[in-house]
Amino acid sequence: MKAVVLDTDDRFRLTELDRPVPGPGEVAVAVGYAGIQWGDVLVRRGHFPVSRPFVAGFEAAGRVVGVGPGVDEAMLGRAVTALTRGGAFAEVVTAPAALTFDAEGLDPRTAAAFGWATPTAYDLIHTVTRVRPGERVLVHAAAGGVGTMAVQFARAAGAGRIVGVVGDAERAAYAARFGYDDLVTRAEFADASDGRAGEAFDVVLDPVGGPTRLAGLLRLAPHGRLAMYGALAGSAPAVLDSDDLLMSGRSALSYNSDLLSRTHPERFADGARRALRAVVEGSVRPDVTAEYEMADLDEAVSRLAAGKTLGKSILRIAP
Structure with missing residues (x-):
């Protein structure tokens, strides 16, 4: 599958990787769009200890294409927005099922912009x-x-x-x-x-x-x-x-x-579902102002780090 990795020279590069398999309590999501956020800047700056090359990206919108042990198979095929521990800048990402939320009927670009914010x-x-x-x-x-x-x-x-x-x-x-x-x-x-x-x-x-x-x-x-x-x-x-x-x-x-999503995922998920409902109902809206191709992720993160962006930038993964 195609993926963008953060390499040892602090650059993001498009490459080919094996498709990940969901583990216990996880789902696999075929990514349509991924959100770009400040965490991607911090990872590149070395603030988070990750092994490189590393597939960054913490926000994905797409459809569930696989479920791990302990996850309801009814999730298969559902349109979702998922909050991940990394890996969203790829054609398929695994995410905790507890942090994967139903986004049926929501524009996929908006679903990607929902993110952690x-x-x-x-x-x-x-x-x-x-x-x-x-x-x-x-x-x-x-x-x-x-x-x-x-x-x-x-x-x-x-x-x-x-x-x-x-x-x-x-x-x-x-x-x-x-x-x-x-x-x-x-x-x-x-x-x-x-x-x-x-x-x-x-x-x-x-x-x-x-x-x-x-x-x-x-x-x-x-x-x-x-x-x-x-x-x-x-x-x-x-x-x-x-x-x-x-x-x-x-x-x-x-x-x-x-931290809350790791220690009390049910509490975090409850607030996330309420927030998502407000987005679906149209009472609040994330603002997508820029869309990038996978090969242009390095430019997108650099612009964010330099304070040259306003609103939400997203990465288009699937055609």
């Missing part, structure tokens, strides 16, 4: 911070995959005001399409004298970390909740004063979708 955004709004009607929400990386979905889920949950933080004016213009009430740049957020960025929020979603995380805590209203779900700023520590949090009723919460 959509259930992550759903959980951040509904199970981590539990946004209530009328609450004020601040979303960092507002133009990113999670950010553009989180604003839609927050709006559906009844949030009263949603502000996004972006890198520049171009990203602000893009993020505005998803329903933010206001958008500020990172520089404006850092300036507490700015009336918009200096307001208090009931919920802050932070994938950045470092000084941004500490600034977010300072912007929390009493009983506000800050959700940490990434560290785009690197490993810069953010020291939290637990006594100060206690006296103001504020909370710092963490969320790791990959």
Whole structure:
């Protein structure tokens, strides 16, 4: 089968590999489209220990063509969107059956764009911070995959005001399409004298970390909740004063979708199915802005790493 591997020289190359066989609790999916995401950048940078050559790709949409021991054969032939541990940039990928979701009737490009970002955004709004009607929400990386979905889920949950933080004016213009009430740049957020960025929020979603995380805590209203779900700023520590949090009723919460999917897959899957239902019903939408051929994956990941993409990029696998 055709597959794109990450080689020892940090380049993605199209090659031929043996077709994988699903193990216990797994399915084999004939991939139509695969989602391209930040994890592919991190793998290339060496942040995850994988043996190379490695078939990357963590999001696949296609049809089930095989089931492993312990998996219901009724899944055979079903259109699905699958979240994988790797291998999605290939004509066939194996995925945990628990992370493979029915996508019958959903456009396959949209099914590929669903990815990890959509259930992550759903959980951040509904199970981590539990946004209530009328609450004020601040979303960092507002133009990113999670950010553009989180604003839609927050709006559906009844949030009263949603502000996004972006890198520049171009990203602000893009993020505005998803329903933010206001958008500020990172520089404006850092300036507490700015009336918009200096307001208090009931919920802050932070994938950045470092000084941004500490600034977010300072912007929390009493009983506000800050959700940490990434560290785009690197490993810069953010020291939290637990006594100060206690006296103001504020909370710092963490969320790791990959860890949750491994330790409590049924809990992660429940949120993912709810998020997928919202996509199918049309109340939220991932935005596919670029489609690449398999041979062009290296360019696609490089553009993502350089911050030159907006919205979701997907890889076309099957004709």
